[in-house]
Amino acid sequence: MQTYHAVSTYRAWRHSLPPGSTVGVVPTMGALHAGHISLARAAATENTHVVVTIFLNPAQFAPTEDLASYPKTLEKDLEKLEELNASLVDKVPGRVAAVFVPTVAEMYPAGIPLVRDQQVGTFVEVIPLSAKLEGGTRPHFFRGVATVCTKLFNITQPNTVYFGQKDVQQTVIIRRLLTDLHFDIKLRVIATEREEDGLAMSSRNVYLNGKRREVAITIYRALKAAEELYESGEKRAEVLLQRAREVVESAGDAVKLDYVSLNEPQLLEEVEVVEKGKEVILSAAMWVMPKGEGEGTVRLIDNLILS
């Protein structure tokens, strides 16, 4: 497993691969956990070479967000990827062969101030998808994601890219981006890895200790409660969403709901009644509020597919 920091050295490696090689790319922001590893494992099963990118992308953070405090654990990340390689059995064709860890200057030659009006250079937007759901609260977010993913895809030259179901809107936007920009790249979406109690694994969970970790599970409970109601025969969105809201409200002021929503999976249009035979996305975002001195608000997202 080789680590590359420069586009030129990565490209030299990429060009050196024998004909018939297939490359699966797993884009991440580092602080790897079992969710990221399951993406890399899927990529190893389906490709001869796996590339993991680790880049904390400033363009997807607003000036008020947690870019400065985001966990950085590069050495441990590399160890986890080596451990994955060691655990893969012979019949799995691929291994993590390259880890691409570019500098901010390499990715954004013109610099990348967090204030949008000051940004200079080339940016990619997927409209109107990027203004919905997460985009309502984080208007800068998907422009940053689409821009960095376009750069990473151009650099790493994947046959297939691997994204997590946890960030469901991101997968919808990447699918659209691949189609609209004629990337010859397949998209695979991998199921959400969860902690024992059901909390979706997320790099940001390290911000949550004690009581705050306990109430974090509310978002999953709320989605499960709505899913249960759906499975018992209720198909009206407003009733299902109200059930989820009640669960979050019952946790008091330790948490605050941003949104819970039911959307169809192509254009993310809101759904009023779930129709037979159609899949819909039930998604939510919730803040875990500060409890002690020096604690910040932690934003969690999660989703379930109702089918």
Ligand SMILES: Nc1ncnc2c1ncn2[C@@H]1O[C@H](COP(=O)(O)OP(=O)(O)OP(=O)(O)O)[C@@H](O)[C@H]1O
């Ligand atoms: N629990 C999970 N299960 C499966 N995939 C996941 C999980 N968490 C993240 N991923 C996927 O890993 C990729 C990289 O995500 P990222 O590095 O932002 O990690 P994260 O845990 O989502 O971090 P954050 O706390 O910033 O949301 C994305 O495609 C994301 O959907």
Ligand SMILES: CC(C)(CO)[C@@H](O)C(=O)[O-]
């Ligand atoms: C796809 C991604 C690596 C782009 O920075 C990020 O949004 C993430 O980790 O989900």
Ligand code: BAL
């Ligand atoms: N996985 C999402 C990355 C972010 O929240 O910036």
